[in-house]
Amino acid sequence: MICSPDKLRGAVDAVQAAAALAEGVRAAGATAVEHPLADGGEGSRVTVQAARGGTVVDVATVDAFGRAWTAHIGLLDDGTALVEAAEAVGWGALKDGEKDPLRASSAGLAEPLKAAVRAGARRIVVFVGGTATMDGGTGLLAALGAEIRDSGGELLAGSGADLARVASVDLAPARELLAGVELTMAADVVSPLHGPDGAAHVFGPQKGADPETVELLDDGLRRLEPFLGVGDAQGGGAAGGLGAALLALGAEMVQGSGLIREISRFDDLLADADLCLTAEGKVDASTDAGKTIRAVVDACAAAGVPCVVLGGTVTEDARRLYDRGATAVLSIGPGPRDLDTALRNAAADLAATAYAVCRIHQSAALSSE
Amino acid sequence: MICSPDKLRGAVDAVQAAAALAEGVRAAGATAVEHPLADGGEGSRVTVQAARGGTVVDVATVDAFGRAWTAHIGLLDDGTALVEAAEAVGWGALKDGEKDPLRASSAGLAEPLKAAVRAGARRIVVFVGGTATMDGGTGLLAALGAEIRDSGGELLAGSGADLARVASVDLAPARELLAGVELTMAADVVSPLHGPDGAAHVFGPQKGADPETVELLDDGLRRLEPFLGVGDAQGGGAAGGLGAALLALGAEMVQGSGLIREISRFDDLLADADLCLTAEGKVDASTDAGKTIRAVVDACAAAGVPCVVLGGTVTEDARRLYDRGATAVLSIGPGPRDLDTALRNAAADLAATAYAVCRIHQSAALSSE
The missing domain is CATH 3.40.50.10350 (Glycerate kinase; domain 1)
Incomplete structure (x- = not known):
């Protein structure tokens, strides 16, 4: 059975x-x-490893509010690295009720990705979903080396509040860092980056945004969109726009449950x-x-x-x-x-x-x- | 299935x-x-007939408070008559909340039994349980012809209140009426007629008896016991002591669920x-x-x-x-x-x-x- x-x-x-x-x-x-x-959301990495084994690597990073935090990545025997966004910039690190979508940043996801690259991963699967962030992935991009600047040419670290100031984005350094790695993004969310079905409107309230902040964030994500060049791609709005950033880095988006069925080798069991x-x-x-x-x-x-x-x-x-x-x-x-x-x-x-x-x-x- | x-x-x-x-x-x-x-309680007759068929006979009788009421008996093709005490002197005939264990009488069960005898039943199965009565079956016995008298020689009709006055009981006329019929009483209750596990203490409260009335009824049932000669037989306390009256008339007591399993021919289905x-x-x-x-x-x-x-x-x-x-x-x-x-x-x-x-x-x- x-x-x-x-x-x-x-x-x-x-x-x-x-x-x-x-x-x-x-x-x-x-x-x-x-x-x-799992469906690709919180708990996905642990769940896949319960089925597939592999090793777990501790990664020193920061949480969604920039405080020191330890995340984990999983390395499977076929060269696949498992990275779960929620393990870095999710709710697990935060105090009860600690929500601030303007200040939260996805930067803490950069170290787990770098650790996967360092470990020689041929493929990195990122489970998005369950993050405390609404920064359009700007925190991650900046922490991976992308240059995000305001109209005065000043570098931005990336956060929900920073979105309104974005005037230019150079993704090349981040793309280079991940060159040669197959990047897969597992998401259940089909929301685009912005608009009525976008990240801010659909997920802003549960991440602590009042109606005014939702509009502010949605405007910021709309402003970011041409710099990422992902248009209204499905999944761009996943994890507060982290999805769009990963797509901009060349990730292929797949449905979480289907991906987990695949990488956990579920179908093999059924024989x-x-x-x-x-x-x-x-x-x-x-x-x-x-x-x-x-x-x-x-x-x-x-x-x-x-x-x-x-x-x-x-x-x-x-x-x-x-x-x-x-x-x-x-x-x-x-x-x-x-x-x-x-x-x-x-x-x-x-x-x-x-x-x-x-x-x-x-x-x-x-x-x- | x-x-x-x-x-x-x-x-x-x-x-x-x-x-x-x-x-x-x-x-x-x-x-x-x-x-x-069914377990032998309310609904047993209908349930058995749903499985076994047979005919249903309407019987004009009275309810637990002596008002005109129509009960039903079932006649199976093997000569078994099904009589359910609750269909005569149960709660179905009574208004909501109408409870009076001193006044209620089981007399209304006599007509269904007589109807079964008239129909030529070789066996009468009485499903007890679910009655509004606490008269030790005196109402039934009197209505079947038994002579129950007080110390002054006056005939008693039988009720919870009458129990305290019982001075002699002649069961012969009632026994004669049922002569030649196999009488089976189906009950789940193992309570004896009186005492701490008896009818009044166990079932009195749900039939409307306050603590004082419970004692009064228990005393009455204790007084009745030697005239019925059933001692502390299990099931004597069923249906407010109706069980003891049926035992005194020669009934064999069987567990309701087992009896229904038998007469509904449940086991035959399993083959x-x-x-x-x-x-x-x-x-x-x-x-x-x-x-x-x-x-x-x-x-x-x-x-x-x-x-x-x-x-x-x-x-x-x-x-x-x-x-x-x-x-x-x-x-x-x-x-x-x-x-x-x-x-x-x-x-x-x-x-x-x-x-x-x-x-x-x-x-x-x-x-x-």
């Missing part, structure tokens, strides 16, 4: 969820393979599998629209492996997964209760439900022999 | 629950047999079954201790048929059912929510979960071919 869940947000990460499913599977006397998955269990916190319309679980369902359908989708919550829309080939969609948990209790008990409930599902599967397999 | 649920109290009766399960089974392309079950789905509102320690679902699990285990238990709520204790041979124990419903919402959606959730379970079962059966 393959145990390939996403995280259950607020309850367990994907690695813990896979362990919980596996506990249930093993209690039923079956063999469990723990292969957690011998008789059942796959997957799970996430809320199975709903967005699941069908392209998150991790959809990737699992698609892969299982292609491989002819039964796939059971478990959710902390399963909405009516989740039934669409049946049309995609899901074998079953079930919620975990013992019945009516409040959300807090559900979150606290998620691991045990995953195990109990995996156990039940396995036993149904086994009983049918036995009786048809 | 056999669909054999109990009721989900407050949500759907067993017949509706079986239909909901069957809907899910059929949506999965499988064949469903609807065979609702060809590849899966059995059962369900109840709350699957907990009492389920394992002998309710309907336990009977289903036992029967399936004996027949080697996989059995999946679904519950509106599934407590930790429900896991004991695995030790009894249950294949799986799962809750229905989409995740955290309040009880009212859960009750409103029970039928749809039963169907959705039955669908998911069937598909897991089918996928395993297919892949092992």
Whole structure:
């Protein structure tokens, strides 16, 4: 039995969820393979390494507000380096409620990228998403050596506030630093850099921007756009415009869940599998629209492996997964209760439900022999 | 697939629950047999007839407070008559909140019994439980012809209040009326007629007795006991002491769920079954201790048929059912929510979960071919 869940947000990460499913599977006397998955957002690097192994390298850098911080990168045996933006300039380093999209900078992502280059990576996969920044990636670009200047010719370090002052950008030094490396950007977000669907309007509020600041940031990102030359490319707005900066550096954007399915070698597992269990916190319309679980369902359908989708919550829309080939969609948990209790008990409930599902599967397999 | 649920109290009766399960089974392309079950309490007659058919006879009688009321009995093709005490002297006839255990009488159960005798029944199964009465069955006995007198020789009609006055009981006329009929009393309750575990203390409060009235009724039932001659027999306290009266008339007491399993011919279904789905509102320690679902699990285990238990709520204790041979124990419903919402959606959730379970079962059966 393959145990390939996403995280259950607020309850367990994907690695813990896979362990919980596996506990249930093993209690039923079956063999469990723990292969957690992710959608390219926070936790993606750890999740991929739980499946693929490789080494973890500590990288001294700064957080979104320029304070000393240690990030990590992963090096896989095929020359792929895994860099997660949220591990450098995400919320993990910040105090509760510490939000300042005008001041936050993506500069702290530069050291992990440089470390990957130094380690000889042939390919760098950057998981964007989950950053505290809204600087259009200017902090990263400057820290990689790009020259971003204001109208007076003064170099800018890059931040949300600096966007309004950008008058010229020379990307050459940053591009040179990454020359010869295949750069892949994993994102679920299709937002362009600016505009009504852009980074500031869609993600500004959750990063601490009031309506006035949202307009200020959107104007700044619009001003930046011609210097990056990425137009209204999908994903340019990912991670506060970090996406556009990576695209400007030559990155190919791929959907996070599909990329993780690929680099974690999920499909290889299915050759011998008789059942796959997957799970996430809320199975709903967005699941069908392209998150991790959809990737699992698609892969299982292609491989002819039964796939059971478990959710902390399963909405009516989740039934669409049946049309995609899901074998079953079930919620975990013992019945009516409040959300807090559900979150606290998620691991045990995953195990109990995996156990039940396995036993149904086994009983049918036995009786048809 | 056999669909054999109990009721989900407050949500759907067993017949509706079986239909909901069957809907899910059929949506999965499988064949469903609807065979609702019960524990011997309210709804038992209807439930057995949903499985066994037979005819329904209307019987003019009185409710627990002596007002005209129509009860029903069921006649099966093997000469068994089904009589449900709650259909005569239960809560269904009464206005909301109408409780008076001193005045309530079981007399209204006499007409259904007489109707069964008149119809030529060889066996009468009385489902006790769910009555509004606490009269030790004196109302029934008197209405069947037994002579219950006070110390002045005056005939008593029988009620909770009359118990304190009982000075002699002649059961002969009532016994004669039932001569030649096999009388079976189906009960889940093991309480004796009186004492700390007796009818008044255990069931008095829910039937409207305040602490003082509980003592009064317990004293009355203790006074009655030697005239019935049933001692502290288990089940004597069922239905406010109606159990003791039926035992005094020669009834054999059997556990309700086991009896219904037998007379509904549940086990016959299992010969060809590849899966059995059962369900109840709350699957907990009492389920394992002998309710309907336990009977289903036992029967399936004996027949080697996989059995999946679904519950509106599934407590930790429900896991004991695995030790009894249950294949799986799962809750229905989409995740955290309040009880009212859960009750409103029970039928749809039963169907959705039955669908998911069937598909897991089918996928395993297919892949092992």
